[in-house]
Amino acid sequence: MTLGQLRTFALVAKLGSLHAAAAHLGVSDPAVSAALAALRQDLDDPLFIRAHGGIALTPGGRALAEYAQDIVGLADKARWEVAHAQTETGRLKIVATAPFAEHAAGRLLDLFTRRVPGASVDVVVEQAEDVASLMLERVYDIALGIRPPVRNGAAHNSADSKDAADVGLDSVPFLRYQRVFVVAAGHPLASLHGPVRLSEFLGRPWFAGPAGIQETSEEGRWLAAQGVVPEIVCLSSETEALAAVRAGEGTMLALGHIVRAEIRSGSLVRVPVAGTPISGLWWASTLDRGRATTMARTLQRFAGTADATAAMVAPGGSRGLERRGPKFHVALWS
Structure with missing residues (x-):
């Protein structure tokens, strides 16, 4: 069992599709199948079955999915902390679409600011059609919620991450x-x-x-x-x-x-x-080709961890959306 195999399985479990996971990882479908086959053999469990055009996890697969997300999240956190022993400081500027901001942003970012040293955030809700241009103008460091609409006449396809790259954004799905x-x-x-x-x-x-x-x-x-x-x-x-x-x-x-x-x-x-x-899917989008800030990439990875998912879907009251003037902001607590 390797970290790469677990990362592949965690993504397949999240997206519900081997093909979607392969497209996201930038590898072939057979490469994803080979990684999963090695895990199946190692654990002596089928992990998933084909169902309704996607996959359905077995009981063993559901158990592994929880561990896989935790392990991958810890590995990413460890890699970040080693590479950035001198923690970046400064406020992370976040743009969110309204449904995500209202129902999940407060809980996600409250957990993020408690888990990541030096992290502080400011969140503003903008119209979905404005997000891509605001990101490319560097008004914000990261976008959360609906994937920014593709510019330059390219067709939108939520299963194909290449479209986001066409407009200089790297979009990662993190919650279905x-x-x-x-x-x-x-x-x-x-x-x-x-x-x-x-x-x-x-x-x-x-x-x-x-x-x-x-x-x-x-x-x-x-x-x-x-x-x-x-x-x-x-x-x-x-x-x-x-x-x-x-x-x-x-x-x-x-x-x-x-x-x-x-x-x-x-x-x-x-x-x-x-x-x-x-x-539907909620996405975390940053500037591509190494132009994103370290803190933005850290939040993009953190949003897909099991702890972050649990926080976002937890039952209970308001997630902290409030209006300030013509825009909405997310009020955090700690």
């Missing part, structure tokens, strides 16, 4: 999420059985956060493919939108891990709309 339609238990849509057509939602209040449904997100691309244009009511936060849904005023495409407990308790009902749940 799902969006589901939810309504209050007493809402008329709560009694519908699937698959429910999206047309059922037309003419009904549909809530979202301040960014609405971003065109460059997976849910935005899914909605564009449906051929309908619902009227979406944008509120000051997704938390406020969810409060309106709880009050029986309408529906929203909510993050699955945020509403999981309420769906289990029955206070919210997931409407089984055809084509949902919608799976």
